[in-house]
Every structure is written in structure tokens, then in C-alpha cells.
Amino acid sequence: MSVVSTRESSFRLVQYETLLDGLERTGHDVEYQCKSGYCGMCRVKILHGDVKYLEQPLAFVAFDEILPCCCIPVADVMLDCVLRDEFRVELDQQELFPMQQNLFTEQELAHDSQNKSPAQTKRRITRDKAKRTASEFSLDLF
Ligand code: FES
Numbered sequence: 001m002s003v004v005s006t007r008e009s010s011f012r013l014v015q016y017e018t019l020l021d022g023l024e025r026t027g028h029d030v031e032y033q034c035k036s037g038y039c040g041m042c043r044v045k046i047l048h049g050d051v052k053y054l055e056q057p058l059a060f061v062a063f064d065e066i067l068p069c070c071c072i073p074v075a076d077v078m079l080d081c082v083l084r085d086e087f088r089v090e091l092d093q094q095e096l097f098p099m100q101q102n103l104f105t106e107q108e109l110a111h112d113s114q115n116k117s118p119a120q121t122k123r124r125i126t127r128d129k130a131k132r133t134a135s136e137f138s139l140d141l142f
Helices: 019-025 085-096 098-103 106-112 118-136
Strands: 003-005 010-012 044-048 051-053 071-073 077-079
Touching (some): 003 019, 010 019, 019 071, 019 077
Antiparallel strands (some): 003 010, 051 071
């Protein structure tokens, strides 16, 4: 399975996912409407790699653009795409508390992931551990 890289992240598509589905799942800021290749709203610049269209799109695209709603990568691709603000906050927290990132255990993630997405789980655990650390150092961050 090909690796999809963006300006701030990288991921792999899961089975039956289009590029747009993968970008949405991983918190990227991509607008869309039809999800069928008609409107062109999801247009994204492709910086490297190649894609295959699942159905021939009707919307216009420049030579360096793709419509992620109706294609999948045929090799590793790099897209000119950034994360939504709420996902960027999570990255900022990781930079503020780098030691916290090594404190996740598989048990914590597995236990909590039954009702929440991995991103929600990781965000909650990060926030809880950051609060604990802040209270240890008498910091009033939250
Ligand atoms: S969402 Fe309309 S072309 Fe992709």
C-alpha cells in the first residue's frame, strides 16, 4: 500500500478508501462537495507520485492537480495539503510535552480505543498526562 505524504503528516490508505477519505480520516483540511469528480471542489496539488482514477472525473484539473475524491495512489504520493486547526493543536501539544509521547502504553490505547478513534484516544491521554505533569510542577496550564 502506498504512502501518502502531506506537508505535516503521512499515512497509508485503508482498504476501499479514496485519497479524500484518507485525508479526512487523518485530519487534513480538504474541502469537497460531490465526492464524484464533478464539482472540482476537492482539487489538491500533487507534488510527487501518481494516482489512478476510479472513475473518469468531469471537473477540470491542471497537470499538477488531482481530485482526491475519486482516485487512489499507484505509488507513494506527496500532496500540498495541511492539517485542520484542531489537529494542529494536537501537534503543538506534542511539541510542548515531548516526553509525554513516550508514555503511551499499548494497554492504554487498546483499552480506550473501543469507543473512540485512535486520534481522540491519544489526544485525551496526552491531555491527562500533561495535566498530571503540570500539577507536579505546580503549573497552571489548563
Ligand atoms: S468533491 Fe467534487 S470533484 Fe471531488
